[in-house]
Amino acid sequence: MEASSLTRPALAAKTSRRGERAIRGLLALCALVSIATTVGIVLALVIPSIEFFSEVSPLDFFGGTDWAPLFAKPSFGVLPLIAGTLSIALWASLVAIPFGLGAAIYLAEYASPRVRQALKPTLEVLAGVPTVVFGYFALQSVTPFLKSIGLPVSTFNALSAGIVVGVMLIPTVASLSEDAMTAVPSGLRQGAYALGANRLQVALRVVVPAALSGIIASFVLAISRAVGETMIVAVAAGLQPNLSLNPFASVETMTGFMAATANGDVPVGSIEYKTIFAVGLTLFTITLVLNAVAIRLVNRFREVYE
Amino acid sequence: MRETPLERGFRALLYLSVGVGLVTLLVLTITVIGDGLPFLDWTLISSPTSFNPDIAGARTAILATLWLMGIVIVLAVPIGVGTAIYLEEYADRSRLRNRLIELNIQNLAAVPSIVYGILGLGFIVNGAGLGRITLAGGLILTLLVLPTVIIASREAIRAVPNSIRYGAFALGATQWQMIRTQVLPAATPGIATGSILGLSRAIGESAPLLMLGVILTASKDPDPFSRFIALPVQIYRWTIDPSDKFHGLAAASIVVLLVLLLSMNTVAIIIRNRSHRTW
Numbered sequence: 136m137e138a139s140s141l142t143r144p145a146l147a148a149k150t151s152r153r154g155e156r157a158i159r160g161l162l163a164l165c166a167l168v169s170i171a172t173t174v175g176i177v178l179a180l181v182i183p184s185i186e187f188f189s190e191v192s193p194l195d196f197f198g199g200t201d202w203a204p205l206f207a208k209p210s211f212g213v214l215p216l217i218a219g220t221l222s223i224a225l226w227a228s229l230v231a232i233p234f235g236l237g238a239a240i241y242l243a244e245y246a247s248p249r250v251r252q253a254l255k256p257t258l259e260v261l262a263g264v265p266t267v268v269f270g271y272f273a274l275q276s277v278t279p280f281l282k283s284i285g286l287p288v289s290t291f292n293a294l295s296a297g298i299v300v301g302v303m304l305i306p307t308v309a310s311l312s313e314d315a316m317t318a319v320p321s322g323l324r325q326g327a328y329a330l331g332a333n334r335l336q337v338a339l340r341v342v343v344p345a346a347l348s349g350i351i352a353s354f355v356l357a358i359s360r361a362v363g364e365t366m367i368v369a370v371a372a373g374l375q376p377n378l379s380l381n382p383f384a385s386v387e388t389m390t391g392f393m394a395a396t397a398n399g400d401v402p403v404g405s406i407e408y409k410t411i412f413a414v415g416l417t418l419f420t421i422t423l424v425l426n427a428v429a430i431r432l433v434n435r436f437r438e439v440y441e
Numbered sequence: 442m443r444e445t446p447l448e449r450g451f452r453a454l455l456y457l458s459v460g461v462g463l464v465t466l467l468v469l470t471i472t473v474i475g476d477g478l479p480f481l482d483w484t485l486i487s488s489p490t491s492f493n494p495d496i497a498g499a500r501t502a503i504l505a506t507l508w509l510m511g512i513v514i515v516l517a518v519p520i521g522v523g524t525a526i527y528l529e530e531y532a533d534r535s536r537l538r539n540r541l542i543e544l545n546i547q548n549l550a551a552v553p554s555i556v557y558g559i560l561g562l563g564f565i566v567n568g569a570g571l572g573r574i575t576l577a578g579g580l581i582l583t584l585l586v587l588p589t590v591i592i593a594s595r596e597a598i599r600a601v602p603n604s605i606r607y608g609a610f611a612l613g614a615t616q617w618q619m620i621r622t623q624v625l626p627a628a629t630p631g632i633a634t635g636s637i638l639g640l641s642r643a644i645g646e647s648a649p650l651l652m653l654g655v656i657l658t659a660s661k662d663p664d665p666f667s668r669f670i671a672l673p674v675q676i677y678r679w680t681i682d683p684s685d686k687f688h689g690l691a692a693a694s695i696v697v698l699l700v701l702l703l704s705m706n707t708v709a710i711i712i713r714n715r716s717h718r719t720w
Contacts, residue, residue: 152615154617155615155616155617158617159527159531159616159617161523162523162524162526162527162531163527163531164523165519165520165521165523165524165527166523166524166527166528166532166542168520168524168584168587169524169542169545169546169549169587169588169591170541170542170545172549172560172584172587173545173548173549175560175564176552176556176557176559176560178563178564179559179560179562179563179564179568180556180559180563182563183563230461233458234457234458234461234462235458236458237454237455237457237458237459238455238458238459238462240455240458241455241456241458241459242459245452245455254459256710257463257466258459258462258463260466260706261462261465261466263638263641263642263645263702263706264466264469264645264699265645265646265647265673265698265702266645266647266648267645267647267673267674267676267677267680267695268469268473268645268676268695268698268699269469270677270680271473271676271680271688271691271692271695272469272472272473274680274681275472275476275680275688275692276468276469276472302461302462302465305458305461305462306462309462333444333445333448334444334448335445335447335448335451356551359551360551360553362553363552363553363554363555363556364553365553365554365555365647365648365651366647366648366673366677369648369651369677369681370677370680370681390553390555390648393555393558393559393652394555394648394651394652397558397562397651397652397653397654398651398652398654398655399654403567411559411562411652412559412563415555415556415559418553418555418556419552419553419556422551422552422553422556423548423552426548426551426552427548429551430544430547430548430551
């Protein structure tokens with residue numbers, strides 16, 4: 136039996152009993168559930184999408200600038216939805232990346248162990264707040280606030296949703312970046328101090344570059360989550376397909392369209408129904424690429440320092 | 442050593458970075474409690490949902506969320522822990538197929554939750570013909586939180602030192618006896634913490650459930666085979682309603698949801714702190 140991984144010697148009995156084999160099989164079956172989930176997701180997306188693309192040309196879908204799938208004379212250009220998604224991801228990144236990295240540098244390089252111990256779980260509470268609650272906050276508090284400081288925002292707008300998505304993602308960036316920074320051997324820091332560097336120089340010129348792959352992974356992961364975020368967008372960004380990055384206007388994202396359309400009880404098998412899956416496949420592909428990049432980067436920094 | 446102005450400025454920026462998150466959390470809590478307070482009463486807990494905001498409550502939504510919790514616990518914990526045991530104790534990591542399972546779980550953890558809704562809509566609701574019922578919602582949430590449970594359980598199992606395993610083998614235990622009597626008891630606190638965190642993610646989720654479609658007039662108490670509206674989805678519906686009264690109801694329901702989540706997380710933290718074990 137190959138009971139050993141590379142680190143553990145094979146100590147289990149060579150001839151295993153029937154019960155042992157059954158348990159092993161059962162456990163392997165559990166592990167297969169996650170494989171089946173992935174296969175299920177891919178099939179659930181691809182099959183209706185193939186049917187969709189037999190009715191709508193991929194050229195019209197990916198090249199079209201007019202999104203009106205539910206109209207009597209439908210038009211299936213997905214670019215406005217992608218623009219809406221990018222707009223949200225852009226504003227969210229502008230919040231999450233600098234503040235998340237700042238929080239990570241503070242936690243890893245400046246905070247005393249006691250402060251750090253109290254601060255980390257508190258920041259992580261932010262990541263545990265249900266997204267629909269953030270949606271409520273964006274619509275009921277942030278949008279009125281933006282109006283009150285004189286920004287020409289409409290009731291539903293990309294800026295408010297983007298900012299709140301960004302705040303929600305601060306812990307994502309902070310936690311992964313901090314992991315990467317604490318993994319940097321302290322010898323590097325001590326060497327820099329010995330050469331007369333101050334704390335700022337050590338943080339920015341030694342630790343951050345040494346942890347760069349992990350830090351960039353955290354950025355990519357945050358962008359991926361902003362792209363896939365649904366509830367904040369569905370509540371606060373509106374449902375107005377809009378091919379622009381104007382932060383004050385209402386936009387419709389890929390996720391926002393999917394949630395609104397599936398919610399509206401469209402008949403199964405209709406072209407509207409298949410549209411949900413075609414948009415879903417586009418979204419899944421984008422996040423898959425981003426996640427693959429992030430996972431690669433994370434595994435790389437783990438290999439280097441751990 | 443005195444800090445230069447540049448260093449002081451940088452330090453201030455770092456404080457600002459941490460502050461943004463903390464202040465948002467504070468303002469959010471105050472806002473929600475302020476908006477929801479007039480609606481936080483017995484009617485909220487005891488009345489079913491309604492189109493009339495004066496008599497509407499979250500009873501049906503709370504019950505649906507409790508059902509979903511039950512389904513997720515029963516399914517996600519055994520499957521998740523089973524997967525973790527397989528990967529940590531049995532799987533040979535030099536084999537490609539086991540590395541693929543690992544990579545697959547890492548990726549599943551980052552798939553947007555709405556995509557799980559698509560899986561549910563395509564296969565569970567329409568494919569398997571289960572319909573838009575509570576059980577279907579529970580299955581979707583189970584698949585959604587499995588990666589969380591698996592990753593946490595694996596960490597807990599990995600933290601058990603190998604000497605414990607060798608000791609059990611030396612005394613003649615089979616592999617499963619070793620796992621059951623030594624590894625699992627030692628890893629239980631970590632597994633419990635991870636499971637609670639996964640569960641709290643499940644009950645806060647709305648996007649995948651939204652894909653199932655929502656019934657607005659669920660006046661009867663839900664069961665696993667009825668249609669349902671979960672608490673976060675109810676909050677969503679009330680938030681996007683134009684009426685201010687429904688916004689108050691949404692805020693009050695958010696308070697209920699946050700109290701539920703907070704108490705679950707407190708339990709998780711207590712378990713984690715109690716079980717600080719050194720080998």
